Amino acid sequence: QQQVKQSPQSLIVQKGGISIINCAYENTAFDYFPWYQQFPGKGPALLIAIRPDVSEKKEGRFTISFNKSAKQFSLHIMDSQPGDSATYFCAAHNFNKFYFGSGTKLNVKP
Amino acid sequence: DADVTQTPRNRITKTGKRIMLECSQTKGHDRMYWYRQDPGLGLQLIYYSFDVKDINKGEISDGYSVSRQAQAKFSLSLESAIPNQTALYFCATSEGAKETQYFGPGTRLLVL
Numbered sequence: 001q002q003q004v005k006q007s008p009q010s011l012i013v014q015k016g017g018i019s020i021i022n023c024a025y026e027n028t029a030f031d032y033f034p035w036y037q038q039f040p041g042k043g044p045a046l047l048i049a050i051r052p053d054v055s056e057k058k059e060g061r062f063t064i065s066f067n068k069s070a071k072q073f074s075l076h077i078m079d080s081q082p083g084d085s086a087t088y089f090c091a092a093h094n095f096n097k098f099y100f101g102s103g104t105k106l107n108v109k110p
Numbered sequence: 111d112a113d114v115t116q117t118p119r120n121r122i123t124k125t126g127k128r129i130m131l132e133c134s135q136t137k138g139h140d141r142m143y144w145y146r147q148d149p150g151l152g153l154q155l156i157y158y159s160f161d162v163k164d165i166n167k168g169e170i171s172d173g174y175s176v177s178r179q180a181q182a183k184f185s186l187s188l189e190s191a192i193p194n195q196t197a198l199y200f201c202a203t204s205e206g207a208k209e210t211q212y213f214g215p216g217t218r219l220l221v222l
Contacts, residue, residue: 006152100152
């Protein structure tokens with residue numbers, strides 16, 4: 001049973017558009033929600049993260065929106081670029097362990 | 111991340127063979143993790159270790175064992191490989207209670 005559910009599985013966006021990836025969870029004990037970016041042939045790398053006491057966090061073109069009551073969080077990539085084409089994973093942390101979503105493969109068309 | 115290395119990067123083996131995947135890190139982190147990545151399933155935790163004397167099972171430890179030879183080295187073994195262990199394996203590290211994990215480049219394993 002997956003503790004963090006991620007959608008969509010794949011996403012195609014035109015250059016300059018907004019990419020949105022969604023995640024949902026059930027365990028209210030989760031205390032940290034990171035997003036990882038993975039390029040082909042590489043390991044995942046931390047992109048941006050948020051704690052549940054904050055509703056939004058922005059770093060450059062990347063924003064996490066967090067809805068604690070709905071137990072959902074999402075990654076928004078503004079002005080998407082071809083270089084953003086990668087697989088994105090959401091995750092949730094509890095008791096020193098991480099639970100990952102199934103991943104979203106983003107393809108930004110030039 | 112070049113500070114976390116995994117060997118081998120690719121491996122083909124046969125059913126029933128014993129295989130070891132190795133992970134080394136120069137980040138000085140105390141915590142190390144082994145994950146398995148399958149298409150459509152994301153990353154699943156196999157084992158994790160908070161120091162040399164501390165080993166813990168993750169979500170999918172059956173069929174796997176680990177050894178923490180030193181703070182910088184954490185090995186994953188498949189005692190008798192089976193085809194459904196074909197996957198991409200990642201090692202990760204973190205420092206103390208800090209939540210950021212640093213991943214190695216991965217080992218692609220094919221079990222025939």
